[in-house]
Amino acid sequence: MRFFSDNAARIHPQVMAAIAAADTLDTAYAGDQWSQQLDGRLSALFETEVAVLWVPTGTAANCLALAALCPPHGGIVCHRDAHIQNDEGGAPEFYTHGAKLFLADGDGAKLTPATIRTVLDAIPDDVHRVQPHAISITNATEYGQVYRPHEVAEIGALAKERGLGFHMDGARFANAMVHAGCSPADMTWRAGVDALSFGFVKNGAMSAEALVFFKPELAAVTQYRRKRAGLLLSKGRYLAAQILAMLEDDLWLANGRAANQAATRLAAAAGDRLVHPVEANEVFLRATPDEAAALRAQGFDFYDWAAGEIRLVTAWDTPVGPVDQLADAIRAL
Template sequence: MNFASDNIVGVHPAILQALIDANAGPQAAYGEDEHTGQAVADLSAVFETDLEAFLVTTGTAANSLSLAAMAPPFGAVFCHEDAHIAVDECGAPEFFTGGAKLFGLPGPTGKITPETVTATLDGFVKGVHDPMPAAISITQATELGTLYTPAEIRALADLAHAHDMGLHMDGARFANALVSLGCSAAEMTWQAGVDILSFGGTKNGAMTLEVVTIFDPQLATDFNYRRMKAGQLLSKGRYLGAQLTAYLADDLWLANARHANAMATRLANGLAETEGVRLPLPTPANEVFPIMPRSVMERLHQSGAAFYEWPGNGPGTDSIGPDEAFVRLVCSFTTTTDEVDTFLELVATTAGQAA
């Protein structure tokens, strides 16, 4: 019963097999191999457009290098106050941009709006004493498991472009958002105005696979040098290319995400029927955020269930009482119905005892 993260599980067998197959014989180094070439072509087909794709090993690298392509050292990047780039990447975006300032903006469901960004921009009245607005970064799915619709993305993109800024999307859980919204990858990105996407695979069945996917060719200028200087150009790049090819083949990435989302829905539905537990947020992707009695959370942990108490005071106006806990549960492509049902039985029993 481990719902701590979708990072805790292993690699999908098809991707492991692809790595084994790619291991045979010599291949050109530094991403010039046949696997990487095929992977980039496959990615272009998925997004229905020509694009520039740079394979890296971590989401932090993908996000930080993406923002470095958009924001100068004197730039400003606007994001949600709980965004991964703001609170979980140890200052890497600031480091790789050479000092750009991140502005964390509020939003009750993990999302920012054009109105929130505009209100912040209206405070930039000091000329060169303020940093130069350079980028907006959004997370899809968000840190609270919610989703931006294509229309919401377009509204932020229009605002960004009207102020000569770029729009970056952190897509660590891109596949989970995509299958939930039922749109195409193109509709959720470049057709909605996204300039750079950090396309995530690691949380959804890959070993180490993130892709800086650039839709605006001007932003790809010199990006190879940025990746090299960051230590993210692998000499044996075939192992990244092989992962991406297998990840996209036969829509494996979408199937994995659909399964994870379905398990999260099953989990959320069961928790909603449990006395003393409430769900202040919808569960459109693979993360569930219940509020439960603190005594229940503690007993669940003592029983061996793994999940995190989530920081903050709860989403929106649904405040957390002094004897309550706001927690996060994450499902993955390996989560089973038995695992979910066993956990739900434990929650029900523990909640009953607490009552």
Template sequence: MQPATNPVPHQGRQFLSDNAAPVHPKVWDAMRAADAQDAPYDGDAVSARLDAHVTALFGRECAVLWVATGTAANCLALATMCPPYGGVVCHREAHIEADEGGAPGFYLHGAKLLLADGPSAKLTPDTVRVVIDPIRDDVHQVQPHAISVTQVSEYGCAYKPDEIAALRRLAHERDLGFHVDGARFGNAVAYLGCSPAEAIGGADALSFGFVKNGGMNAEAIVFFDTARNPDAAREARYRRKRAGHLQSKGRFLAAQIEAMLTDDLWLENARAANHAAASLAGAEDRLMHPIEANEVFLRCTAAERELLRAQGFGFYDWGADAARFVMSWDASPDAATALGEAVSRL
């Protein structure tokens, strides 16, 4: 669902989006350190270190490609899994369906998104089977080639390790690629308290988000098990260039990712955002979905939303009678507490 356009609140009470948050100081420091002569494109020393960083994090051999946007990360990853005549199963509320302006069709050269249902914008094996089981194995119907899940979902709900592993097993049984959109992957891991590997359930590719979590303009496409299957990462490098995402000074993107991975800054930032979101846990009667990350969806009338805005709180309307509040890595604990108190007074 697309948010309405709302005015920006005064500083300190901004809950519109984690995209509105500032860049973390350690990321700026890393970019300044990278501001020296080095090889162009992805031939620099920092880019060369990313594979090892992410391999150590997940315990699986990885190839890492940086890009500037989450949309490009999702679509370039999926393009290696699905041909133009195929289909990708996703939730009908998934970002690739609802918020990427047709980019999947553009990058995948016409491939179709096959829309499934599920509570809190999460797929289940049963809801995926509802979509793919009726498809006949003939040239007259689009054949599924991949499943894409969002961790955490568009309604801020995390797939538990057993839930995402079950979807990966289904993908393996049906010979489908398995992609995880991890725009807020750090928030999922922070909530679940599990390893990063458990939070992706054996995915073939991950769009590892950093911009929403303290980065400036760098996201990572992670391809797993590259010794066994090197073709996907190799193909994605060509597709990245063709798509205009092979930046000539890529060391600045690589530096952001490395800074976030160093000493688990990505996880520290996500925990801070999740903690701020928990300030609204007392609004049980208004919650539309459980608070499992840094997004909170509340039932609020138009009059109630105006009361909150009059107190300086900024957020998006989410349909006629709901509001979305997003906490960022730098969310003020006092502001988050004040928001929780203001909601309780409604």
């Protein structure tokens, strides 16, 4: 059983059905009836007017957002373990035309106003230094930690104070929201977020993420950038339909809840082995190479992480049986 990542999970049947239902001739690009619904549907969800662009990957969503918030000669504060720094092959630099990522610290890949300030305060305001223009956080983080709305708001306040844009990488936004239990509005724009990469692919979609701008004027220019990046699929209706299906009856939350619950079962078995508290769908636990090998010998696949650590990721479709078997195997180590 695979616990490598949620990014290879299957497509939820309702999403697949929505794709099939969109299989009719309509206007190309984003002119179809599905794409045209996105702004309205997500404005309702976020309780404010938003402008939304579908894109096929989370990297694309993140980097279009960063390019909207930071000029080529600027910089972006992010955690040193952030996906945009380590796992996107330099896409932030490509999309921003060479902006610099300033790396900040924080437990569990979470930034705090203090760790951000440490970075900002070390940058004198002169032309020799790349100046910060934005902050990017990931929620849930790369280590499965969830920012609460007040934590986001504190960073948002700092961003506003310093005149910086504020982006949230929500590749696992559903998992974060399930844990936080607040409204999407409280987690984002009410806390100062300007742009959200609202992830669906890890959560049951096939190939659609929503880039949500809480300042709609940022979407206007990003439309051009999306096209320029080769991201404007001609049959965009199949992407929009996925997103609409994920929003229908809060499927996104139901899927996130399923993934989180599976991770929680593993966490319960892991006890003292846990490296981070389990707040979303990722479980990091200490395991010797022998222990890791023992788990693999029982048919469980996963990534080694730092030395003496392994990472287990659950998804919306991770079946209960194997989860419980893995939990038992962990207890038996």
